[in-house]
Amino acid sequence: MINQQGQQVHENMQTGTIPQQLNHGGHEFFDVSEILSGSIGVINEYTLIRDHIKDQELLDILDRQHAFMKQEYNTLVEAFKTGSKPSVSITSYNMKQNNDFIYGLKPSQPKKPAQSASDLQDQCFSNLMLGAVKSCASAKAMAALECTNPVVRRVIADSVPDCIEMAYEISLYQNKHHYYQVPQLKEEDMQQILNSYAPVQGNNITH
Secondary structure, three states: OOOOOOOOEEEEEOOOEEEEEEEEEEEEEEEEHHHHHHHHHHHHHHHHHOOOOOOOOHHHHHHHHHHHHHHHHHHHHHHHHOOOOOOOOOOOOOOOOOOOOOOOOOOOOOOOOOOOOHHOOHHHHHHHHHHHHHHHHHHHHHOHHOOHHHHHHHHHHHHHHHHHHHHHHHHHHHHHHOOOOOOOOOOHHHHHOOOOOOOOOOOOOOO
């Protein structure tokens, strides 16, 4: 519904018209609040570990992702509070890593929890970053399915690929340093699975 000023108006069956800034469902309110709280947690975590990272490449990844997350957070806050298109749109995160994974397993020491903070190294910090970004991707993908406000839904949905890209960048960094090892199946097993699917013929449903 459009009012006389050309603005979109929303209706509540019990209370009547809804102002644009309150154009949100109850489920959406809780989901977006959880996303924003989670984003604050990830940004704070990046801030906390920054001074402990030794590797310059990992530090560069952290700084670029940290800056991107803060802008993305501000965009979602604005869209959520106004219910309207934000002044700064979501942009695409661009990683610097190439896409070449190293396959196979290299012998390494068994993993175990650190006994003290001084035991924490770049492998642990990159693990924390990866886990945080993966959690954000899952939460945002689920929340986008429940949003009633079209602007907030689009902002959240557009930010999911960015989380995926950031997680991929961290996993590539870890793989290069043998923190994230990727085993492969035997070639004959891979071929058997690859050949176990065939394309469907035709586009119409037949009766």
